[in-house]
Amino acid sequence: MAYEQHLLDGTGIGLRQPHVEHFIHGKPSISWLEVHSENYLQENSKRRHQLRHIRNDYAISCHGVGLSLGSSDSLNLNHIKSLKALFDDIEPSLISEHLSWSSLDGRFYNDLLPLPYTDEALHHMVNRVNQTQDLLGREILIENPSSYLAFKHADMSEPELLNQLSQRSGCKLLLDLNNIYVSCSNTKTDPYQYLANINWNQIGEVHLAGHTVKQLPQGEIRIDTHNNPVCDEVWGIVDVYRDKLQHIPCLIEWDADIPSLDVLIAEATKAQQHLGLIHD
């Protein structure tokens, strides 16, 4: 199917089901949209048909959560085949997945589970990303996950692993600033140190989202819930890195307790202000 060409740049939002009709019957003012690939795999589904319709008016990024790239299981070729069919159909501008695993022995956990940042894990991820890119015939982006724990036997930091992964596989990186802030808060590390160590030349997309602070008897822990506005500390990171970030497509992610489309668009506008793309 031949779609109109739309440039994926500036600030986008995640397309969520409660807002789909707005995009079918109108053309809300937003630069681009991101969808969760797994929600659109069924070829003859209403959702897939709606996405084709919306794709005519917007550039789309497909963000996956099911490839389980870090898993010791073999790569799920059926899933890759379904994804390839989706990408051939929708022609997304960007495709992304995660630095994580979510399955073992064929059992899926529907969550992004943590990897130890070892040479073994890096080697494994490089092979899997290479295989995936070859099978899809497309470049993918890999996103840094939110972490609640860290492994002692790590051979490198997360940004070091991501840099190596990108260099060896040719993949790009999706930098989630909220995830960096959540992970660094939880593991008592410095988000600015993290950002100083990342290879910015490889960043192809940025995510901004909200999270939840949970109080436990021993202190607070930050949970990546995507059900809130972006927090002040993450906006602070955006302000510091504005010059680098304003050239990278930036997404407002909001997946739970989904607000009205107006609220989401206002959050995207706020991102543009912080990025210096528009002024108050």
Added chain:
Amino acid sequence: MTKVNSLVQLQTYFSRQLILMLRDHTVDQEPSTELNLLSSQLVESNFSSEQLINIYRNNFLVSISELLEQLFPVTQALVGCDYFTQTSRQFIHDCPLNEPHLNHYGGNFVSFLGELEALKKMPFVTQMAELEWQLDRISHIYYEPNFDFDALAQIGEDQYLNIHFNLADTCYLQSSNMDLIALHKDLSSPQETKHQDANYQQQSYILMLQNQQGKSAFMPVNHQQWTWLTGLQNSFTLAQLCDIENTNITPLMEQITDWIALGCIDGFSLKTNIQTSPKLA
């Protein structure tokens, strides 16, 4: 202490920790040893290893539990929240998600409920879950009714009885010895509108379909309609449908016309070499 020295070993231990406590009896000595091994690999923090792993466990458990609650609200109301939660956990433990998405997972929950000993004497619970699952499935299908009336007009009258009409994928038939529709409506509606003297103990035949707004819907059908619909489902010709209800073609065609208008029938084919009976008049 033994080290967790490979990716696969670490993931194996981590996975087992995730599915602990879904059922009480899974807590045994071996996983506790594994937790200790796993804990020894974690960078020290203010929180215990169990608390940290519990965050991942909750993410996984809550996301799937919420999916089941969204898919089966009436079934949940029927059995009560506590029983539903307990059964969901058992299901998540016994019937793992074996795909990288949740698109089909609810269908397995229906068959799982059907196997539960506690629900054997209440088959209507599983039937209600089946109804809810099918309504959800139907709502996701892309369907634009486009019946080819011109092609039908080309069929000679002498061939009518050899026609087989196709039931659309957006239709689903379900029967029950309970009035599932009344039960569904009463459990979905606010407390004050419930029929206090409702008698649910009656046979029901249900046609589920996608309505003109693209939403899933259901309607009761009578015994004759049910017989014809199940006949269509089994690829019966009009002659065979007339035979099983011992009618002529006129009331059957009136009914078929209604179903075409509802989008339940999306096409037809001609079956040759079938003995037609003299029901045309």
